Amino acid sequence: MPESKPRKRTPRPNEATTTHQYKPNPVWYKPVMFGLMIIGLLWIITYYITSGQLPIPAWQSWNIVAGFGVAIVGFLMTTRWRS
Secondary structure, eight states: OOOOOOOOOOTTTTGGGOOOOOOOOOOTHHHHHHHHHHHHHHHHHHHTTTTOOSOOGGGGGGGHHHHHHHHHHHHGGGGGOOO
């Protein structure tokens, strides 16, 4: 019995691009990310050291929420950080 010839495999258009090639982040991304984390930390430290007189006295305990909010935005940016 004769053997059939193997077919040459041709890649499909979408199959060749299965690996994602991510672009690196812009130059400003990393300084902003770390800056937000540090600003949030400094905001909370300032609130505790000044016994609530700074950064914004009218906010009272909401200064802690503001500091954590700023820091969390910085930490959330780390999930999108690419080298």
